[in-house]
Amino acid sequence: MRTFLIAGNWKMNAAPGAAKKLAEDIAAKWKEESFHSEALLCPPFISIPAVAAAFEGTQFKVGAQNVHTENDGAYTGEISTSMLKDAGCEYVIVGHSERREYFHESDELVAQKTKKVIDDGLKPIVCVGEVLSERKEGIHQEVVKRQVDAVLTHLGNDESDTLVIAYEPVWAIGTGETATPQQAQEMHQFIRDLITQHWGETSSEKVRILYGGSMKPDNAGELLSQKDVDGGLIGGASLSAGSYSEILKISETI
16 A cells, blocks of 8 residues: 655745745644655755754655755756755655756656665655647657656666656646546556556556646545545645645545
């Protein structure tokens, strides 16, 4: 039985002061309660220490939004896995659609980052997904297959417990659009079938696949009820203590 992962991606929002307050507000909502799902927040790099401190002694975990493939060196503006671990991170988002689009990250680079994250004892949340034109052209599965295959060829099935994949229908991020629960399940099952082809059914059943397309309290229940949806990679709704906590509560009822 896979445990839900409810992950918040704060993107380029929440400087240290605001991030600390938001993390404290989220933790306060669970002061008298525990939960079975895994709860994760990924603030900007500069805010990671503040959030880690605010979550100390709670069930909440901290992650990063990106990482470099090298241990150290002359890579101005980059950050390494060891730095993230030292700051308290357990997870790293890799290959988010915004990284792929705005910073031209290739499938190969995403695969290299994923391997580096796992090798250095962190857990990757690898983002895959199609843009609107690819969905309309009917090549969305082809696009996602290419992205998933690039990662899996760098890994072995012994890493199935560590790997998390997030399906992002890019056309549903920040647009107010959301894939229907049926569309989400169809693609999540497709991704799990791809993993099965590489690693076999036993290993594929261990990999968590998150939905990353504008999950909110009003659609979380339907999405999380789908057989192959194992949580959410949540953007805007994770910047509200109330909304994020409501999604976490919903996950506890499924």
